[in-house]
Amino acid sequence: AQSVTQLGSHVSVSEGALVLLRCNYSSSVPPYLFWYVQYPNQGLQLLLKYTTGATLVKGINGFEAEFKKSETSFHLTKPSAHMSDAAEYFCAVVGGADGLTFGKGTHLIIQP
């Protein structure tokens, strides 16, 4: 069984500041990990994913995430926030052939 915990239902940063969205997972098998972004009234869009290999994964829109097995974490970062980054972000894990298990989401607010 898999589970995902996203710390902080809301995160507020200033435009140009570092974005850090936290995700911890549990999985009974080697995990595949995903970050998705959801804009209002739209479907989820994949930002990046970790399968195997390099633990630092780069995604779209300047986001990246690092898989840390020892910490069971997959935190999402972006060096400089932009107003267009305001959205809901979901971390997800899968360990088998069933569906993705999502966290509850983090609402990212960008202050001008």
Place this chain on the structure above:
Amino acid sequence: GAGVSQSPRYKVAKRGQDVALRCDPISGHVSLFWYQQALGQGPEFLTYFQNEAQLDKSGLPSDRFFAERPEGSVSTLKIQRTQQEDSAVYLCASSPPSGGWGGSTDTQYFGPGTRLTVL
């Protein structure tokens, strides 16, 4: 380009009515998933198809929920005798065939969802 489409985008039903939600996946995508997203929550897995075969329906909350994909393309999620707790956004996702495990280890492409409100 054509992504995953869902219809209707919004559906209002009276309690006790039956509803049918449609998903058109990306052409050629083998795997299809349904998720339920309650307000303020992350999506929760309902069911998974590989072509026309329903390989996992462990997430369906009750026997009032039924999904089908008879020709391995379009899928329909049907909810019978709707209840207020069924109010949610229903998301459909599809993924292409790949050399991986298949299923949800591959990138899923999501549709915009159908927002169901049960009065």
